[in-house]
Amino acid sequence: MTATLEIPDRGGAIEADWACRVNGSPLGELPADLYIPPDALEVFLESFEGPLDLLLYLIRRQNLDILAIPIAEITRQYMAYIEIMQALRLELAGEYLVMAALLAEIKSRMLLPRPSAASEDSDEDPRLALIRQLQEYERFKTAAERLDAMPRIDRDVFHAQASRDALAAPPPPAPELEDLLDALVGVLRRATLRSHHQISSEALSVRERMARILQRLDHDAFVDFTSLLTGTEGRPGVVVSFLAVLELSKAGLLDWGQGEPYGPIQVRRRRTGEEA
């Protein structure tokens, strides 16, 4: 009974204590002229992969066994690190604070009188869960190190491969002007078939069509050349489009291509120096 009454008191005292202790000795406040370069802080934070890693570091640093960690001492050191990180206004991941709370809880439960032998099964050692977690984490931390040490492709091991360039067919040549004209004839013929009676003819500007075609094309995807020659405006529309494409090509704004011999002629916008 007396023990339970003492706990809140003592817990409070410990909490006040932690704020100004490093490795168990009173620190007071951080020296005002303490200069820590900002880069160093990042290195410090990055060197721990979370609260379990920090705890393992504290344990290993002292050559302690995980199964026999002195909770009170480790808690004190852990809190000292947290205090330093907070004092330096580092943004702490929430997990670090959760662990701090867990350690404090374990520590306070350790202060309770040992349960009687009869109730031991139901009330296990408060350190047990944490120790299991640390052990489990350490297994995988070690496994990760072994994984990294294994010979890995493109770092320690290299494929031997022969170039297939010689086996592949040479790249298809760019289409000749004749091919362009042939394609034009095809589209024109189709356009004739499609055109109905026309009521009034619209003045079609090559310039305007050039702008519109350029807008349709982009740098990455080839489009079918014939798809640029829209048949919906009848024969004049096709001719104007064709002239616009030729003008654009002359101005060096287009790239031509043909996937395979006799395949569809394709075109895309050329990537110019200042645009790239």
Add this chain to the structure above:
Amino acid sequence: MIERDGQERTETDLDTADSLDLVLEAVLFAASEPLRMQDLVAACTGMEGVGHGEVEAALQRLVEHYRDRSLELVRSASGFRFRVRQRFSAHVQASLPERPPRLSRALLETLAIIAYRQPVTRAEIEEIRGVAVSTQIMRNVLEREWVHVVGHKEVPGRPALYATTRTFLDDLGLSRLDELPPLDALRELVELPAEPDDAEPVSGRTADVDPPGEAAEHRTLQ
């Protein structure tokens, strides 16, 4: 072994065994991926009397043929492929313009947990590591095709279950998961020592202090 005389020989001069070896060698070198046995057998379609067994024997001859060369024919999870013998790796590395980037500890730990505990959810990874697994790390291992989603756990939210891929094994030169080094055994927790009195100074508080005898004893048990 292949060109017994100094003259160029035509295809028809080669006996079947020789030409089968050469066909397989050509196919393996031209491939950008490991080739499975059935790919190799398929590559020999039209060659008379060549089946599974003949290809197997030819691969064995190729292994033998390359014994004293800098290359070797290896079999990994996805199949057969040629690679540079490891003792020449340092020279290959030196010839590369830049070293491949190191993998972060967070990524390696995540990968290790997936490899040994698969299929595993992200929450289970986080439970072991004690920290949140960043989206970037998951994206990284998925993009490298070391890890893939194999299903969803039938719990609320149906979280994705992650497992390692064949590429993961290939890239580590393994053909099966159980070739991974075994995890350290968990030591049994018999009895926890009593907590030293809070007021007493604990030995081994700083890094320079010698380890206490008890802890050293425990270590030898590991």
